[in-house]
Amino acid sequence: MxxxxxxxxxxxxxxxxxxxxxxxxxxxxxxxxxxxxxxxxxxxxxxxxxxxxxHPGAVSVLVLNERDEVLLINQYRRPVGMTMWEIPAGLLDVHGEDPVAAAQRELAEEADLRAEQWNVLVDFHNSPGSSSEANRIFLARGLSDVPEDERHERDGEEAEIHGAWVPLDGAVQAVLDGRLNSPAAVVGLLAAHAARSGDFGSLRPPHTPWPGHPAFR
Structure with missing residues (x-):
């Protein structure tokens, strides 16, 4: 080699x-x-x-509030037989949908939140030896609630979703302790922790090209 x-x-x-x-x-x-x-x-x-x-690919959202807390949601995942703490995420399964619009939709549907400030936090492939899935994680800040009459009605596993605000440092420690295992949460939390050291100034704009996703090359 x-x-x-x-x-x-x-x-x-x-x-x-x-x-x-x-x-x-x-x-x-x-x-x-x-x-x-x-x-x-x-x-x-x-x-x-x-x-x-x-795989159609996916987008995820690392939500950070003004108190340096991240939003984690808890959801049942059948393949691994676990309830897992994750970040809001969803498939890019709407034909022609822009990744930023998809992330905004998922944030509203899964967390009843909107955000004014968006950046690309990190891109990754879940398992490039066995899947074409590409995942883009956005950092969302400047939060507000979705009005009650506009909220998405969740069903299936999503009907059981509940959330928690957790200090970013504490969530990162949970990753290092092996207590959090969802790949998007692990990658997103570690990336946010690293980016925070430079006051997030190195992050890319939300519509940055995404050559890692086959459909966006």
Missing amino acids: DIRHLAPEQLSDRTSDRRTLASETVYEGYIWNVQRDEFELSEGADTLRRDYIT
Whole structure:
């Protein structure tokens, strides 16, 4: 393996145009599908075959109030059989919806909140070895309540959602203690903690391009 020294500004994930030989959907699910691709890493190399989840992507919202508290919501997650403390989030499953608009919608639907100030906090892939899911976390500040008559009626697992305001430092410690495991919450809390040291001045504007999401390249 070639190991080299890089300057921090040289670090960047990049799209790769590897040659696809065949592609098919082998399973169609309620929310996402499973795709099988055959491809080459280089011309004439052995053909590789991989199955992976094709996912519409998601947005999440790290909500920070004027008291340096973050909003966490508690929700049941069937695949892991746990109730988990998370940050508001949702799928990008509305065709053509802008990620910022989707984040604003999810914040209103899951937390009954609106925000005046939005920034991109961090982008990540949940499991790039097995899923195409890309997740963008926004930082939302300048909060106000959604009026009672405009609030979303939650159903399914969302009907059980309840929330809590927690000091950012305390929530980060819960991550480091292993008490919080939701990936968007873990990534978002650690990113917010790091960004706060520079008074959030390094954060990107809300409509910053998102090449990590296949649909927005």
